[in-house]
Amino acid sequence: MITIVFIKHLMITIVSNGEMMPSPQNRTFLPATQDATELLGKLIKLNRRERKMSEDDLAGRAGISRRTLQRIERGDPRCAIGLFFELAVLVGVKLFDMDDRATLALHLGRVNDKLAVLPSRVRSSTRAVDDDF
Numbered sequence: 332m333i334t335i336v337f338i339k340h341l342m343i344t345i346v347s348n349g350e351m352m353p354s355p356q357n358r359t360f361l362p363a364t365q366d367a368t369e370l371l372g373k374l375i376k377l378n379r380r381e382r383k384m385s386e387d388d389l390a391g392r393a394g395i396s397r398r399t400l401q402r403i404e405r406g407d408p409r410c411a412i413g414l415f416f417e418l419a420v421l422v423g424v425k426l427f428d429m430d431d432r433a434t435l436a437l438h439l440g441r442v443n444d445k446l447a448v449l450p451s452r453v454r455s456s457t458r459a460v461d462d463d464f
Contacts, residue, residue, distance in 0.1 A: 360408045369406030371415050371424070376404040378422035393417055 360368075379389050390400040395414060403410050403418060419426055429435045 358409070364408055365406070368408040368410075368415070371419060372404045372406035374424045375415070375418045375422055378419075378424050379404075382422060384422070389418065389421065392421055 379386075386397050386400055390397045393400070393414070399410065399414065400418070403415055416426065427435065427438070429438065
């Protein structure tokens with residue numbers, strides 16, 4: 332069961348195990364994350380302008396509002412990553428240093444192969460290591 336509690340204008344979600352998590356609106360991001368989303372957003376904006384597309388045209392093609400497009404072009408990390416990628420593909424931003432879908436599919440296959448041989452779950456050790464010799 333999830334309970335939403337308002338404490339002095341700070342929305343906090345209490346998860347079923349009793350831990351408190353800040354709401355997505357108040358979440359902070361690492362500087363590297365902020366830099367990456369800002370870079371991708373600016374590349375989207377640059378390519379859109381080079382293709383002489385208006386904000387309304389691109390937002391319409393992506394099925395999003397103009398306001399959401401502006402947030403993505405500013406690099407807002409709270410926007411869905413799928414929208415960043417969708418817009419990047421629509422304006423021709425090269426993702427993952429790959430030129431075509433075949434190369435992307437090849438790399439995706441390799442990652443899937445690696446994931447297949449790793450354990451499906453990772454558990455933290457609950458038992459203390461006895462290293463007194």
